[in-house]
Amino acid sequence: MKKTQSKARAGEGLYLVLISVHGLIRGSNLELGRDADTGGQTLYVVELARALARHSEVGRVDLVTRHVEDSRVANDYAVPEEDLGHGARIVRVECGSRRYLRKEKLWPHLDCFADNLLDHIRKVGLRPDVVHGHYADAGYVATRISNLLGVPMLQTGHSLGRVKRERLLAHGVKEEDIEARYNISARIQAEEEALAHAHRVIASTRQEVEEQYATYDNYHPSRMTVIPPGTDLSRFHPPKRGQRKPRIWREITRFLEKSERPLIMALSRADERKNIRALVDAYAQSDWLREHANLLIVAGNRDDISQMDKGAREVLTDLLLRIDRHDLYGKVAYPKHHGGDDVPDLYRLVASSRGVFVNPALTEPFGLTLIEAAASGAPIVATNDGGPQEIISRCHNGVLVDPLDPPGITTAIESILSDRTLWRRFSEQGLKGVREHYSWDGHAARYVKLIKELNREVRRSRREQRSVSGRLVDADRAVLTDIDNTLIGDPAALKAFLAWLRRHRGKVVFGVATGRRLDSAQEVLARHGVPAPDLWITSVGSEIYYGAEATPDKGWARHISHRWQPDRLRELLSEQPGLELQPEVDQRPFKLSYFVDAEKFEGAPAIDRLLYQADLHARVVYSHDMFLDLLPVRASKGLAVRYVAHKWGIPLEQVLVAGDSGNDEDMLRGRLLGVVVGNHHPELEKLRGFTRIYFAEAAHARGILEAVEHFDLLSRCDIPLEAACGQAEAASPGAQPA
Template sequence: MKKTQSKARQGEGLYLVLISVHGLIRGENLELGRDADTGGQTLYVVELARALARHPQVGRVDLLTRRVVDSRVDDDYAEPVEDLGDGAHIVRLDSGPKRYLRKEKLWPYLDCFADNALAHIRRVGLRPDVVHGHYADAGQVAVRLSNLLGVPMLQTGHSLGRVKRERLRESGLSEKDIESRYNISTRIHAEEEALAHAHRVIASTRQEVDEQYATYDNYQPERMEVIPPGTDLERFHPPKRGERKPPIWPEIRRFLQKPDRPLIMALSRADERKNIRGLVDAYAGNEWLRENANLLIVAGNRDDIRDLEKGAREVLTDLLLRIDRHDLYGKVACPKHHGSDDVPDLYRLVASTRGVFVNPALTEPFGLTLIEAAASGAPIVATNDGGPEEIISRCHNGLLIDPQDPEGIADAIQAILADRPRWQRYSRDGLKGVRKHYSWDGHAEKYVRLLRSLSREVRQVRHEQRQVSGRLANVDRAVITDIDNTLLGDTKATRAFVAWLRRNRKRVAFGVATGRRIDSAAAVLEEHGVPMPDVWITSVGSEIHYGSEQTPDRGWARHISHRWEPERLREALDAESGLVPQPDIDQRSHKVSYFVEPPGTLDVETIETRLYRADLHAHVIYSHERFLDLLPVRASKGLAVRYFADKWGIPLEHVLVAGDSGNDEDMLRGRLLGVVVGNHQPELQSLRGFKRICFARATHARGILEGIEHFDLLNRCDVPTGDGSG
């Protein structure tokens, strides 16, 4: 066992949790370019995990991703844990169907991923010093974990939904097509939430901060940190004198009539945004380039273009048609296959032929391929939209181009290839610049310094130790239910549930999760003859009390006080037309409440945007078209249930929760056993199909009993097999 791993087990050194949900992630032979989800981000997070684990102040790094069991992909992605060395691990968690899914299909399963991530962290036995989300989906998971654990959160967007939506609009796609294909509004909402919660956002370039993140409502420039990614300088290096042609050379050579000419290479996914067509048109339209250089396009792997997903199929079909239209046979190589081990050889091949690496993308958030090329000694030509501007300003190793100007692209490439002293200067300066500005060890050093400053800035409060005596310490399952229209609403059904509860009270903890105040909840339960709960989750999840004495959970109150500024919230909303403050008795220390007048007229997005722009943080809950509640970001029914289960050592999969309306949704999703009673509101219909959610036929409390039987709560807590949130 490595020294850093043993230190981590003793609790020494930082424990860092990185999250990257989608794509195919493994430590070796990354399938870069396989599809739109397996690109630069997958390489980034693996290399970041390794670099952080090498840092002397870091004890353990866990990179959490989704476990995939699918005959269409390698068995590596089904392994629960992969050791990366030096205390770094890839941890693959079950989430939704076992098969490989594109990222746009993963949103319904992220609550389950978060619950499984929490269970993994508990098994490790260490409190993370940070959770770090990569991309919008992982940001949603990181928000949940940060709120549950009370630890700092970092976020890296990699690419941003608002920018993508604008590019797609410019390409001619309709709003309807953009939404149906990319779930873009869900993604942008998740990005806004991540920006609202993150203690710091790590960007790769200043342009990303000033121009891309600045389009978001929750843009807070003081929370932005620019830390450029690095590259593996052992893997990417210049060619050695007399070095033989690499193994991939025959695959390239067979396309070319005059293979000794300099290579102009593009390396990317077969994606419309990578603008391969622009480079082909530039090459075809420049006679000097056609006569003095060859074009090499490396765009993923394929056996038959017809078998690829639609986007890649269209891009590669267009590429071959353009080669034919311009009669570029013998001048353009487009190999069908390459492996990750071939990538450094490809860059060195460009450098050894005194060629140029080109990134003509319509937009490029950073440009990892550019620093890989520079580390290999190849000059670069790159888009002027995004990160390449900063790379070239630091490395002085190439030229920027307008990606939509083929003639300008061709002129820039020719300017480098036709001027040998310039080529040599760019090659030499690129090597110096990469070593100075883009090493992973340098990135890790800045990252750890940031964490140390955050640990001083963020007040971390541990949960109170759970009691070692009392009923809650002796049960391993629980039923927690909404009150109105779920537990109550049918007198006979309530009596049947109470009878079941009395028979099984020694085995099962009983709780309520309600929007009512605790005094109101206690009064209505007493009126209907319901025994006092073991746990009271009241005021929409902002308060937790225990037992007949209604003992407050002060640890929960401290935990949810994070970023809670009720007076500023009132100042922001009291003048809002259509909002009438509820009576003082309904205003709680961690809840600000309004009536909506007239009912049904509130635009929640407008309220959320106003709060974002004022740097105010709250859960905005709009229910029954008449009630608006603002809670701390760490408070909700679902978060409170998970806090309770974790505190008392009850596995989430042994906790049955029941509800009837939209404000119950966040406690119904995930690893908990959810029951939607038969008289539920229409807004819960979207949860149908999740195998951990039972839609009961019976109404009110009889629906709860149906769910208890469905999951066999008193025995095995079975979850029926099927395709769902498992």
């Protein structure tokens, strides 16, 4: 199955793009448990990339994550590409500040991450066979890439925002605190959109599908596939007879009075949801366990608890207080440091001591540590939530417990440690079950089969050859502007802009991006003396035309026809209160338009939910409290601008887009140069602070000219180095994706 690098470079086989935005990802010695963002997901995506690359039908796998330059983390995360072997690599692209940021701070930067990823794919020169988002933030990015390139999309949630919110509320956390800490509404909205766009959702367990995804409006089990993760059986295996103690043993034994006793181990991040306190209480209340076993808590890495983030600090402080309260000194080990290479040794220490591995988490979507422990020969005790149910049903290697019942946890651990026959049976059955059900090569085989099925389902639309000559071929920069209240609205300002345009028309592509129909746009520009643009993006991004002849881009029409069902949409909305279809002249092949009675209308989110539940796919655009447009999911002003820039080879960072209202937001975000004119609507104020978006003091067309000078568009297109992507550090942390 091994392939040479030359095969991958030649583009033979499938090209797969995996996206995992947050956390710290590298190919070896992963810093699992360093913080809440660097946990099982980071290991999952690295192992998945390697397993897929080993498959004989895969040519190249790019695992795309953030580029991080920060003195607080290793230099590894600043390396643009890292080879994982067999044609797999980690690709790191810019996403906001180069500093390491927690995932809740990344939302304002995801549009730029998507643009940078698109640029990487262009440089590779291959069309991906699939883009696969991991977690909500990557799902947001994958949706944009899939819609721009017309390629299939997969989504894996890993953990879900609705589930997290309900768990936190149940533990007494106030809703406003949840929103402030986790930006949970942005996450849930991104999850809904990813579920709506993904061709398939890959889940780890049937319970995840039936109980967790079922809480979402866009729950369609027919598009959900269960493919359990694997484990690396070359790393995780039972201890060998006579094997010497590993280096981590010295870190453990310094805590213990009688180190020869069986180990009861928990391995997780220092996170309240991992429920370490219940395991400590279960151990402390059993005289038998205190006399016959030691407790080993591996909860990430630390130098100084007081310097850790609030969540980890509280968990570890509580751990130390419980150890002191129960006087467990000499019986509990809680080492400060361990490396990724130590993890397999930790499981083998549990197995060689005839101990048990415990996962007492409050919720566990899968439980990768459980199959690692099983592959190492250790019996398990695990929460009866989620993945552990299916793991134990397949492997028959342990006991399920209620994570909120410490006495029950005590009983389960005692039953295994006190019965050597039961311990041996659990150990042997776990080894057999993991080999049969949880190998990465088996996972990759099912994954590749799914990709091939999708590629038969998704008809790839080939973009038409460049048949339009002129400025679009020759120019390397562009100005694209909304019409109403941006380009027009001040005759003197428009006159100054047109004079500038005449001087530089040979160097700059001029285009409009408007909600108007083509004929309406042509009429209003002619009335104001504006020459025919090189590019027309009309009907809110659903139509593209070129030049004075308004030559239609047929490739765009084919591209956005994906999942567009106007008759079903019209029927679904026919009985909705507050909506009235606009006249036929305002309906377009790829746009349904309604008048809105704001007093009766239930709001755009209600329409989104209605579409999700009906398994219909459309972009909902609500404007001025008066109008509602439905577009194909691949159509918008921002997506149309990127499509044109890609098609004609104009770098995104040399395209200036101008707007004044919320309808322009999605084309203002990302790597494009954006200008918000001085007479803008207040709804665009949330973009203030984005370093690639300039808020002009001048109104209308003079604001566009002000931005041309600000960005030095005709020369260097200057952008501050720190503004490579996203929002300045001082910007509002509450900003959400468009």
